[in-house]
Amino acid sequence: MYSEIHMPKGFKCAGVSAGIKPSGVKDMALILSEFPATSAGVFTTNQVCAAPVKVCRAHLQHGIARAIVMNSGIANACTGAEGIVAAKDMAAEAAKVIGCEPQEIFVCSTGKIGPQLPLGKIIPGIQTLFDSALGENVNDCAHAMMTTDTRPKVSVAELQIEGKPVKIVGFAKGAGMIEPNMATMLSYITTDAAVEQHALQAALKRAVDQSFNRISIDGDQSTNDTVLALANGASDTRPLNETSHDWGAFEQAMEKVCFELAMMIVHDGEGADKFVTVGVRGAASAADAELAARAVANSMLNKTAWAGTYPDWGRIMDSIGYSKAKVVEERVDIFYDDTQAVAAGCRSAVAQEDLIKVVSQTDFAININLHLGEGEAVVYTCNCTEEYVRINY
Amino acid sequence: MYSEIHMPKGFKCAGVSAGIKPSGVKDMALILSEFPATSAGVFTTNQVCAAPVKVCRAHLQHGIARAIVMNSGIANACTGAEGIVAAKDMAAEAAKVIGCEPQEIFVCSTGKIGPQLPLGKIIPGIQTLFDSALGENVNDCAHAMMTTDTRPKVSVAELQIEGKPVKIVGFAKGAGMIEPNMATMLSYITTDAAVEQHALQAALKRAVDQSFNRISIDGDQSTNDTVLALANGASDTRPLNETSHDWGAFEQAMEKVCFELAMMIVHDGEGADKFVTVGVRGAASAADAELAARAVANSMLNKTAWAGTYPDWGRIMDSIGYSKAKVVEERVDIFYDDTQAVAAGCRSAVAQEDLIKVVSQTDFAININLHLGEGEAVVYTCNCTEEYVRINY
Numbered sequence: 001m002y003s004e005i006h007m008p009k010g011f012k013c014a015g016v017s018a019g020i021k022p023s024g025v026k027d028m029a030l031i032l033s034e035f036p037a038t039s040a041g042v043f044t045t046n047q048v049c050a051a052p053v054k055v056c057r058a059h060l061q062h063g064i065a066r067a068i069v070m071n072s073g074i075a076n077a078c079t080g081a082e083g084i085v086a087a088k089d090m091a092a093e094a095a096k097v098i099g100c101e102p103q104e105i106f107v108c109s110t111g112k113i114g115p116q117l118p119l120g121k122i123i124p125g126i127q128t129l130f131d132s133a134l135g136e137n138v139n140d141c142a143h144a145m146m147t148t149d150t151r152p153k154v155s156v157a158e159l160q161i162e163g164k165p166v167k168i169v170g171f172a173k174g175a176g177m178i179e180p181n182m183a184t185m186l187s188y189i190t191t192d193a194a195v196e197q198h199a200l201q202a203a204l205k206r207a208v209d210q211s212f213n214r215i216s217i218d219g220d221q222s223t224n225d226t227v228l229a230l231a232n233g234a235s236d237t238r239p240l241n242e243t244s245h246d247w248g249a250f251e252q253a254m255e256k257v258c259f260e261l262a263m264m265i266v267h268d269g270e271g272a273d274k275f276v277t278v279g280v281r282g283a284a285s286a287a288d289a290e291l292a293a294r295a296v297a298n299s300m301l302n303k304t305a306w307a308g309t310y311p312d313w314g315r316i317m318d319s320i321g322y323s324k325a326k327v328v329e330e331r332v333d334i335f336y337d338d339t340q341a342v343a344a345g346c347r348s349a350v351a352q353e354d355l356i357k358v359v360s361q362t363d364f365a366i367n368i369n370l371h372l373g374e375g376e377a378v379v380y381t382c383n384c385t386e387e388y389v390r391i392n393y
Numbered sequence: 394m395y396s397e398i399h400m401p402k403g404f405k406c407a408g409v410s411a412g413i414k415p416s417g418v419k420d421m422a423l424i425l426s427e428f429p430a431t432s433a434g435v436f437t438t439n440q441v442c443a444a445p446v447k448v449c450r451a452h453l454q455h456g457i458a459r460a461i462v463m464n465s466g467i468a469n470a471c472t473g474a475e476g477i478v479a480a481k482d483m484a485a486e487a488a489k490v491i492g493c494e495p496q497e498i499f500v501c502s503t504g505k506i507g508p509q510l511p512l513g514k515i516i517p518g519i520q521t522l523f524d525s526a527l528g529e530n531v532n533d534c535a536h537a538m539m540t541t542d543t544r545p546k547v548s549v550a551e552l553q554i555e556g557k558p559v560k561i562v563g564f565a566k567g568a569g570m571i572e573p574n575m576a577t578m579l580s581y582i583t584t585d586a587a588v589e590q591h592a593l594q595a596a597l598k599r600a601v602d603q604s605f606n607r608i609s610i611d612g613d614q615s616t617n618d619t620v621l622a623l624a625n626g627a628s629d630t631r632p633l634n635e636t637s638h639d640w641g642a643f644e645q646a647m648e649k650v651c652f653e654l655a656m657m658i659v660h661d662g663e664g665a666d667k668f669v670t671v672g673v674r675g676a677a678s679a680a681d682a683e684l685a686a687r688a689v690a691n692s693m694l695n696k697t698a699w700a701g702t703y704p705d706w707g708r709i710m711d712s713i714g715y716s717k718a719k720v721v722e723e724r725v726d727i728f729y730d731d732t733q734a735v736a737a738g739c740r741s742a743v744a745q746e747d748l749i750k751v752v753s754q755t756d757f758a759i760n761i762n763l764h765l766g767e768g769e770a771v772v773y774t775c776n777c778t779e780e781y782v783r784i785n786y
């Protein structure tokens with residue numbers, strides 16, 4: 001149960017209401033390392049990117065971090081020079097309160113694009129986070145990160161490094177605007193392992209590619225996506241790098257945490273009630289497999305068919321056909337879980353009822369074999385219901 | 394009023410119920426030229442394409458055509474070798490009834506992907522079309538083409554060639570699965586002008602690029618898209634080509650007819666009740682302008698915001714940012730009609746109420762200036778409502 005998860009050694013976190021959201025729910029969070037931590041970051045590739053993303057990118061160059069401070073409700077995106085100043089002010093205030101350099105602070109914002117940050121609420125909010133709310137339980141922090149999320153998202157891994165216990169705790173938020181290269185999603189990975197910065201960045205990048213970059217909810221990529229990792233070494237192990245004996249175990253644990261968080265995001269997709277794994281194999285290349293899988297996962301006609309419990313494999317054929325992946329119609333096989341709907345580009349002999357049984361489930365797979373080569377890819381997505389439209393009105 | 398439109402000289406058309414659709418509505422149509430007509434065609438670029446598209450592509454090589462016969466209800470797509478045989482049988486039967494070569498018949502199908510054509514209904518349907526229903530009024534034919542369309546789509550242009558009256562009459566169907574390069578849309582353009590085949594093909598391609606290829610409803614591109622043109626010369630003018638005195642007037646009239654039909658398709662977008670023109674100028678290139686316009690037009694977050702009468706320009710900034718067009722955030726201006734929402738990448742001083750006024754209309758424009766060059770593009774789209782999801786369940 002997430003509410004019983006505690007931070008890795010040497011980390012504390014907090015979540016409070018600073019009054020940014022009119023509803024009065026928690027809207028600011030702090031993750032603090034008692035010791036200087038090596039840091040890594042992966043950010044949105046959107047050309048329009050939020051002020052805090054720009055500030056985080058700059059601060060990542062410093063290599064050492066002490067804290068992440070974030071707000072929900074206002075994204076501080078498309079806010080120009082004033083937005084940059086506000087993000088820097090947020091970092092400077094946190095540095096003052098914590099007692100470190102501003103470059104050791106990461107700042108994140110999520111919420112509405114356009115309005116300037118309400119610094120009059122955020123500056124005192126930072127003090128409140130530090131003064132009264134810091135603790136080892138993840139609960140408040142995870143709640144404060146939420147926007148249209150229906151539930152907080154926390155994942156944990158425990159492993160041994162040099163025979164000593166090490167912990168990784170990850171947080172995420174995100175439910176809409178989720179597409180390739182991570183969109184309005186924030187994730188923070190904390191660990192008490194000691195990890196060299198270069199190695200931490202490589203491990204994070206790899207884990208993100210296998211997790212957050214494999215999910216898709218609505219095909220929209222946000223301005224604020226940020227994944228940060230902090231490794232503070234409080235477990236008292238020697239700094240890990242790619243040559244360390246336990247590196248593989250550490251990488252695997254990072255991947256597990258990121259993957260679990262990514263799956264939580266898809267399961268919490270805006271308005272969604274079905275989780276769909278789209279697997280493509282036999283593509284001419286891995287890149288082709290990914291193009292085909294994304295075309296299927298992002299098609300509104302597929303998403304609405306899944307919502308309607310309608311095994312419309314014709315729409316799947318259509319979407320792989322217009323994807324940029326090489327497709328030879330006569331070779332395509334499509335399965336709903338293990339039930340074959342399409343054999344060599346045409347309807348299989350399977351009864352429609354058997355396919356309906358599969359798409360009636362809340363969790364199923366579309367498995368496509370293009371029979372052209374060795375390329376494989378998996379994308380995780382969800383259905384699209386009327387509720388999605390209502391949420392985004 | 395479309396119901397009073399008559400075919401160009403030397404053309405007849407018909408629409409009947411052949412019992413393909415369980416509801417008993419009209420589901421087969423015929424367009425017949427009394428004289429051999431030059432022909433042109435533009436087809437889906439989807440790699441998965443329907444049997445009738447393959448047959449039409451082959452018959453187009455023949456250059457001369459007498460008729461188009463089509464059915465709605467079953468798409469004859471993903472039907473393998475059996476589907477090709479069925480499409481050829483449909484053409485052969487029409488040729489026999491009309492008294493011409495099978496290569497002089499175009500066949501089209503639209504509807505459900507997967508099932509084989511019910512030839513037992515289609516073969517007698519062709520005889521019925523020819524025997525009892527042929528006439529000069531467009532009404533029955535236009536109705537028989539409909540699938541999820543809520544209304545038939547017919548456009549007409551009249552012009553003078555060598556001082557003689559010439560007419561162009563176009564039909565279209567399509568409401569969902571509409572994206573770049575035309576998707577589940579069929580359109581037939583008939584004219585009593587005499588036009589050399591090469592010139593007719595060029596004029597059709599050009600008209601399609603400026604019309605059907607500029608609309609987008611849901612980003613899904615179909616397996617069956619077909620636009621055909623027949624020019625039978627019944628107006629008794631000399632064959633037109635690019636060097637003819639009246640060529641410009643003919644080209645313009647073709648474009649007008651295609652453009653009107655394309656606009657009818659967007660206005661009839663599945664579940665849509667708002668028509669949105671997305672204009673991009675100042676892009677680094679025309680291709681960039683198109684990429685940016687399409688990203689805005691296809692974003693589910695934009696479409697749902699329009700449905701909710703919510704002037705969320707932040708989502709527009711977000712979508713141009715993740716488009717593959719070059720964007721410099723600080724230069725972007727965005728207008729709702731003429732009301733400026735974004736100035737130099739940030740919120741303008743305009744009151745939110747003024748923007749709401751614009752998006753409350755059933756027809757408005759999003760005008761974006763990237764201030765990077767001379768590239769321009771326009772895409773026509775619609776909003777996305779809960780009804781879209783219900784229709785596609």
